[in-house]
Amino acid sequence: xxxxxxxxxxxxxxxxxxxxxxxxxxxxxxxxxxxxxxxxxxxxxxxxxxxxxxxxxxxxxxxxxxxxxxxxxxxxxxxxxxxxxxxxxxxxxxxxxxxxxxxxxxxxxxxxxxxxxxxxxxxxxxxxxxxxxxxxxxxxxxxxxxxxxxxxxxxxxxxxxxxxxxxxxxxxxxxxxxxxxxxxxxxxxxxxxxxxxxxxxxxxxxxxxxxxxxxxxxxxxxxxxxxxxxxxxxxxxxxxxxxxxxxxxxxxxxxxxxxxxxxxxxxxxxxxxxxxxxxxxxxxxxxxxxxxxxxxxxxxxxxx
Ligand code: PMP
Numbered sequence: 001x002x003x004x005x006x007x008x009x010x011x012x013x014x015x016x017x018x019x020x021x022x023x024x025x026x027x028x029x030x031x032x033x034x035x036x037x038x039x040x041x042x043x044x045x046x047x048x049x050x051x052x053x054x055x056x057x058x059x060x061x062x063x064x065x066x067x068x069x070x071x072x073x074x075x076x077x078x079x080x081x082x083x084x085x086x087x088x089x090x091x092x093x094x095x096x097x098x099x100x101x102x103x104x105x106x107x108x109x110x111x112x113x114x115x116x117x118x119x120x121x122x123x124x125x126x127x128x129x130x131x132x133x134x135x136x137x138x139x140x141x142x143x144x145x146x147x148x149x150x151x152x153x154x155x156x157x158x159x160x161x162x163x164x165x166x167x168x169x170x171x172x173x174x175x176x177x178x179x180x181x182x183x184x185x186x187x188x189x190x191x192x193x194x195x196x197x198x199x200x201x202x203x204x205x206x207x208x209x210x211x212x213x214x215x216x217x218x219x220x221x222x223x224x225x226x227x228x229x230x231x232x233x234x235x236x237x238x239x240x241x242x243x244x245x246x247x248x249x250x251x252x253x254x255x256x257x258x259x260x261x262x263x264x265x266x267x268x269x270x271x272x273x274x275x276x277x278x279x280x281x282x283x284x285x286x287x288x289x290x291x292x293x294x295x296x297x298x299x300x301x302x303x304x
Pocket of ligand 1: 037197200201221225262263264
């Protein structure tokens with residue numbers, strides 16, 4: 001919890017509390033609900049000097065709120081608040097918590113009861129939680145080891161495009177696999193055998209100076225960090241930017257470098273897959289370069 005442990009709930013900033021009954025429909029069926037994970041970053045010294053104050057800035061807020069509304073549309077849930085109101089709510093919550101890094105978790109959920117004990121015309125709720133961010137430097141510096149999961153992400157893929165609670169059942173199910181094999185994360189295959197993504201992050205492989213990631217109409221959540229990384233790579237003018245194409249196991253095993261992207265984790269090198277070293281088993285130069293540029297962006301969002 002944050003210092004003051006404040007949340008935004010249906011229009012007001014209040015002490016963080018748990019509002020949901022165990023009879024809530026979403027608790028039983030995993031939907032209809034939609035959520036987001038967003039980060040607010042304390043800005044760099046250079047940025048603060050230019051602004052004349054200590055600023056905290058929410059990275060890609062509009063993109064996250066757009067995705068929240070896309071997810072809601074997919075699960076057929078109408079938000080009682082507009083996109084602008086939700087964006088303003090996130091900003092107000094960051095201001096209420098004071099300067100510093102934060103992780104924001106907006107969740108829009110149905111208030112229907114599983115057995116319709118309460119009136120079914122009750123409006124959905126929107127809560128936004130704010131959490132401190134854990135230090136992930138160790139993972140980023142050393143990289144992580146992953147294995148390919150025995151669970152697969154199937155087609156049709158539309159559900160994976162929604163950030164809805166039920167979609168995370170597999171990600172939770174593989175935790176026991178991860179614990180048993182001592183892995184830091186797993187990669188899911190789709191039902192054609194292509195490698196899709198990690199539990200809560202997209203993947204990229206690097207071959208030479210080309211970076212490749214599975215297409216966003218496959219069984220993945222189209223990540224906002226993934227998009228930023230592709231844009232950074234394009235701006236760099238290294239090769240022709242990034243390529244989106246299905247990845248086979250062999251593509252992964254023979255990559256020079258590999259990394260995972262996500263709002264919380266940012267850019268995390270993957271240095272071992274199914275016991276095989278990726279490249280020389282250490283975070284590579286392309287991955288490190290992209291991670292550094294990502295860090296530069298999130299800490300300097302007003303003035304590039
Ligand atoms: N895939 C899944 C399943 C995720 O939960 C996440 C985290 N939101 C991602 C990919 C990465 O998306 P983003 O970069 O937008 O956080």
